[in-house]
Amino acid sequence: DTMLGFLEEMKAYQPDIICLPETFTSYGSTSGTSYGDSAETMPYPSLIPFQQFAKENLCYLICPIIIMEDGKAYNAAVVIDRQGRILGNYKKMHPTIGEMDEGINPGPLEPPVFDLEFGRIGIQICFDIQWRDGWESLSKKNPDIIFWPSAFPGRTLIQTKAWDCSAYAVSSTIKGPSRICDLSGGIIAQTEFWNRNWICAPVNLEKILIHTWPYVRHFPDIKEKYGRHMKIETFDEEEWTILESLSPEIKVRDVMDEFGILSLKEHVERADRAQQKYRM
Known part of the structure; x- marks a missing residue:
């Protein structure tokens, strides 16, 4: 009921997607039951009111239960679509020893992505952040946003994952601040003392992180042609640049193709292939 109350507060913002904290339905439970004993099978009875909320408000929900x-029992995040239907789930790849002692099993080592009409999302959960494999697997699938429901805030950890995966990273936790992080790792919004329960912020998915050199040579031509419709933000010490379209008519990937610019991930992958060739 408490979490549904928070969702009611968010309605005025008309969010496209909401991510709830890790195992939010059982957090703080004093029933004495283990995780395994509290596991739900489809159609997940505890999520019925959340499915109704998603349908009534035309938003996606990520519900970790x-x-x-x-x-087998899993610590998972269930994805609900705008019609209140269950799209699928992600199962935590790396549960803690305490979780496994209480009956939780490790999830598959290949995390899924979910293609929504506005973009592609992936999910990792809490302790997953201590391993690289899940994040690297998601990164190769080019998600726009990676959601991280967690039991702890992980400030610098989640900021690092954002730039490392070249994706927005969004944390959701009951304990400590939840955050929305930009591709650069910068914090767009976070919960704080006077706004503890939830945050909402718009994100522009027409943004791509690139390696500044050698593409900086094209920046004057991009500015001359597109002017204020394209934003170029350079991070000198990291040798990164973020290209961002500020016009709904301009796709940032089209601009990159026009000037022969690769994303940071593509740039590194090309160098890696060349290195392998020269090692032969």
Whole structure:
């Protein structure tokens, strides 16, 4: 009921997607039951009111709960679409020893992505942030946003994952600040003392992180042609630049193709292939 109350507060902002904290339905429970004992099977009864909320408000919801599949319990995040239907789930790849002692199983080592009409999202959960494999796997699938429901805030950890994956990174936690991080790792918004329960902020998915050199040679031509419709933000010490379209008619990837610019990930992958060739 408390979480549904928070969702009611968010309605005025007409969010496209909301991510709730890790295992929010069982957080703080004093029933004495283990995680495994509280696992839900489809259709996940505790999520019925959240499905109704998603349908009534035409938004996506990411609901982290304990689920049971094929006789095994998982710490998972269930994705609900704008019609209140369950799209699928992500199962925590790296549960803690304490979780496993209480019946939680590690999830598959290949995390899924979810293609929504506004972009591609991925999910990692809490302790997953201590491993690189899940984040690297998601990064190769080029998500626009990676959501991280967690039991702890992980400030610099989640900021690092944003630039490392060249994606927005969004944390959701009951304990400590939740954050929305830009591709550069910069904090766009976060909960704080006078706004503890939730945050909402717009993000522009027409942004791509690139390596500044050698593409900086094209920046004057981009500015001359597109003017205020393209934003070029350079981070001198990191040798990064973010290209951002400020016009709905201009796709940043089209501009990059026009000037032969690769994303940071593509630039590094090309160098890696060349290095392998020269090692032969």
